[in-house]
Amino acid sequence: SKAVVAVVGRPNVGKSTLFNALAGERISIVEDTPGVTRDRIYADVSWLDHEFTMIDTGGIEPDSSDIILSQMREQAQIAIDTADVIIFMTDVRQGLVDADAKVADMLRRSKKPIVLVVNKVDDFDKHVMDSYEFYNLGIGDPHPISAAGKLGFGDMLDAVIAHF
Ligand code: GDP
Numbered sequence: 001s002k003a004v005v006a007v008v009g010r011p012n013v014g015k016s017t018l019f020n021a022l023a024g025e026r027i028s029i030v031e032d033t034p035g036v037t038r039d040r041i042y043a044d045v046s047w048l049d050h051e052f053t054m055i056d057t058g059g060i061e062p063d064s065s066d067i068i069l070s071q072m073r074e075q076a077q078i079a080i081d082t083a084d085v086i087i088f089m090t091d092v093r094q095g096l097v098d099a100d101a102k103v104a105d106m107l108r109r110s111k112k113p114i115v116l117v118v119n120k121v122d123d124f125d126k127h128v129m130d131s132y133e134f135y136n137l138g139i140g141d142p143h144p145i146s147a148a149g150k151l152g153f154g155d156m157l158d159a160v161i162a163h164f
């Protein structure tokens with residue numbers, strides 16, 4: 001069966017933008033039992049001769065840092081339970097924040113393959129060095145991308161399929 005790749009990260013880092021860019025039209029929404037887990041959105045993605053299923057676990061807009069962290073933990077647990085590879089997305093403009101470090105620790109302990117992605121690197125010449133601080137998360141090399149500009153997808157997806 002197809003490999004499953006889940007995207008996890010703080011609200012507004014660009015998870016859904018990446019998901020939509022890769023998914024094209026092939027998106028289906030799966031509603032979870034209310035109050036148990038939030039809705040997940042699935043899509044079929046093709047990259048070179050590889051096909052995989054991608055899950056966007058993003059949910060409602062939280063309004064406090066406590067809620068953000070608890071939602072991220074819930075997302076991460078869905079990813080740990082269901083994915084073969086987890087894309088952990090951060091935002092170069094926000095920089096490295098405490099919630100990133102906490103969720104990275106949780107993902108690292110799960111022993112699942114993780115691909116660390118640093119989004120919103122819209123101008124590689126100017127901003128790629130800003131992605132290096134994410135090495136401090138201790139979950140491997142940061143892969144700079146621009147989900148909106150569709151930059152860096154090749155190297156990121158090569159890193160993902162290397163785990164299949
Ligand atoms: P999510 O909450 O993680 O799913 O984030 P979204 O995909 O909804 O994106 C949050 C905001 O970031 C939106 O305003 C996007 O347009 C913006 N965004 C996403 N990717 C990029 C990017 O590569 N560069 C820039 N500059 N903005 C982006």
Ligand code: MG
Nearest residue numbers: 015016058059
């Ligand atoms: Mg989203």
